[in-house]
Amino acid sequence: MIQTPYYLIDKNRLLPNLEKMAWLRQTSGAKSLLALKCFATWAVFDFMAQYMDGTTSSSLYEVRLGREKFPGETHAYSVAWADHEIDEVVGHCDKIIFNTLGQLRRFDAASRAKVRGLRVNPGVSSSSYDLADPARPFSRLGEHDPRAIERALGEIGGISGFMFHNNCENGRLERFGELLDHIEQRFGHLIRRMDWISLGGGIAFTHPDYPLAAFAERLKRFAGEYGVQVYLEPGEAAVANSTTLEVTVLDTLYNGKNLAIVDSSIEAHMLDLLVYRYSGRIEPNQGAHEWMVCGKSCLAGDIFGEFRFAQPLQVGDRLSIEDAAAYTMVKKNWFNGVKMPAIAVRELDGQVRLVRDFGYEDFAAALS
Numbered sequence: 001m002i003q004t005p006y007y008l009i010d011k012n013r014l015l016p017n018l019e020k021m022a023w024l025r026q027t028s029g030a031k032s033l034l035a036l037k038c039f040a041t042w043a044v045f046d047f048m049a050q051y052m053d054g055t056t057s058s059s060l061y062e063v064r065l066g067r068e069k070f071p072g073e074t075h076a077y078s079v080a081w082a083d084h085e086i087d088e089v090v091g092h093c094d095k096i097i098f099n100t101l102g103q104l105r106r107f108d109a110a111s112r113a114k115v116r117g118l119r120v121n122p123g124v125s126s127s128s129y130d131l132a133d134p135a136r137p138f139s140r141l142g143e144h145d146p147r148a149i150e151r152a153l154g155e156i157g158g159i160s161g162f163m164f165h166n167n168c169e170n171g172r173l174e175r176f177g178e179l180l181d182h183i184e185q186r187f188g189h190l191i192r193r194m195d196w197i198s199l200g201g202g203i204a205f206t207h208p209d210y211p212l213a214a215f216a217e218r219l220k221r222f223a224g225e226y227g228v229q230v231y232l233e234p235g236e237a238a239v240a241n242s243t244t245l246e247v248t249v250l251d252t253l254y255n256g257k258n259l260a261i262v263d264s265s266i267e268a269h270m271l272d273l274l275v276y277r278y279s280g281r282i283e284p285n286q287g288a289h290e291w292m293v294c295g296k297s298c299l300a301g302d303i304f305g306e307f308r309f310a311q312p313l314q315v316g317d318r319l320s321i322e323d324a325a326a327y328t329m330v331k332k333n334w335f336n337g338v339k340m341p342a343i344a345v346r347e348l349d350g351q352v353r354l355v356r357d358f359g360y361e362d363f364a365a366a367l368s
Contacts, residue, residue, distance in 0.1 A: 002354055004248040005264040006342035007324055009044055014242035015348075017206040018051035021234065024205070025053070028216035029223055030230040033075055035201045036062040038235025038326050042069040043345055043355040048238070054094075056198070056233045060085045067092040075198075075231075077119065077163065079140065086110050097163050097198075101143055101152045108156060117161035117198070118143060118152075122183045126175050126202070127168035129276060134166055141165070146187055153193065162191065165200030165233070173211050176203060177218060184222075191226045201233040206240055236326040243325035245269060245341060249317040250296060257306075258291045260313045264321075265295035265302050268335040272327045279305030281322040286310070293319065297336040334363050 021032040031053040042065065054073030055066030063076040076093035080100075086107050090096060097117040098104040104118060121142035127133035134141040142165075143149055153159055164183055170176055180199070184191070191197060205215050223230045247262040266273040266280070273280055282293070287310035295302035304321060332340055340358040347353065 002246075002342060002344055002352070004246050004318065004341075005262075005269065005339065006246050006344050006354075007041075007243055007329055008246050008320075008344050008346060008352070009041065009243045009325065010346040011044065011047060011242075011348050012346070014044065014047070014239065017238055017240060017242065018048060020206045020212060021232075021238065022051040024212065024216055024219075024232075027213075028219040028230070030216075030219045030232055031073075032232050032234055032238070033073065033198075034066075034070065034238055035233045035235030036066055037330065038201070039239045040065060040330050041325075041343060043343065045070045052238070053231075056231075060089050063089055063092045081107060090114055095161070095196075097161075099140075099142060101148065101156075104152070104156060104159070108158070112158060115160055116158050117163055117196070118149065118159050119163045119165070120144070120149065120187060122164055122166055122179070122186060124179055124182050125166040125168055126170035126172075126179060129168070131275070132168050134168070146190060149187075149190060153190070159194075161194050161196035161198065161228075162187070163198040163200060165198075165202070167200060167202035169204070169236075170202055171204035171207055171210065173215055173218070176215070180218070180222060188226070191228065194226070194228055196229040196231060197222075197226070198231040198233060201235045201237070203232065203234070204237055204240075205232075206234070206237045239325035241323055243323070243328075245321040245324035245328070247319050247321065249313050249315055249319065251315060252313055258289070258312070259294055260291050260317075261294050261296055262304070262319060263296055263339070264341065265297040265299070265335065265338050266304060267295065267297050267299050267302050268333050268338050269295075269341055270304070270321065270324060270328050271331045271333070273304065274299075274301065281305075282307045282319060283322055289313075297338055299335075334366055337363060 033054045033056040037058040049071045055070045056075040057063040066074045073094045075095045077097040095115040099119045119142035121144040125135040247264040249260045251261045287308045289309045292306045293304040342357040344354050
């Protein structure tokens with residue numbers, strides 16, 4: 001038995017998401033690129049690459065990881081490229097996407113040999129969190145003025161695609177359609193001059209209740225209208241419900257509520273629970289006994305959530321925190337020196353293999 005804590009990626013739970021992306025490509029023509037900012041555990045990249053078309057990035061290191069570990073297209077995007085890294089970025093990518101016209105002009109000569117794109121900010125999004133809203137006031141994420149973009153297309157040239165990323169945790173096809181309508185109304189005349197369009201990530205199209213056929217029809221209609229190859233950049237949609245964080249109860253106490261302390265931490269291992277102030281998930285979350293499951297760091301608010309169990313929790317009990325793939329392993333850290341979770345994969349035949357463990361040497365090496 002693997003020592004907790006560890007992330008357990010289950011290929012049988014990952015597979016339905018991948019099959020939906022492959023079906024969507026066949027039905028609509030839209031290609032799916034894994035967003036490495038969300039999930040970059042390359043132990044399962046060969047498996048995912050059978051159903052997806054490549055990767056998209058947010059930094060030089062992600063570009064390089066995509067090129068080296070994930071067969072298919074490698075798209076390079078960053079909010080800002082540095083002078084000292086642009087040549088290496090260009091060397092690893094198939095497409096490079098610039099966040100601003102200023103970056104495009106700065107690296108015009110260095111990127112001429114590559115397929116090039118520009119991030120465009122349509123000014124609207126589906127985000128309910130200001131922290132994550134790409135269309136928030138004074139946003140630095142992409143160019144927003146159609147006239148400035150059109151002038152640059154004439155002056156600079158060499159731009160064959162746009163990236164629109166304004167769907168955030170969007171599980172409603174109706175809202176996706178409204179946002180795409182807005183993009184068409186504002187930028188449609190420029191899209192007609194492009195060869196490819198990325199509609200970014202944040203679309204929950206692999207959810208069991210999502211109207212996938214209607215989504216495919218909308219994408220196919222958009223691609224046909226403008227004569228473009230459509231790309232999607234699923235992160236969470238690619239890995240949703242595929243992974244658990246396996247933990248063990250270390251101690252229990254009562255302080256107005258039943259409290260259980262486990263050998264993990266949201267601050268260090270599931271940071272988005274802390275950042276966005278939402279609860280983790282434990283299934284089936286049923287029973288007569290309610291417990292608050294807490295992390296072992298010194299942060300007072302290090303709490304996974306409150307859950308119901310059939311029996312009172314005891315020291316040594318194993319718990320599985322659900323949906324622990326997206327924005328977890330890419331954000332894990334050494335806060336408090338808490339042991340970083342290992343990474344394990346459950347194969348299609350049910351066998352579990354340990355693919356990476358972390359120890360004191362990794363902790364010390366990360367600091368100096």
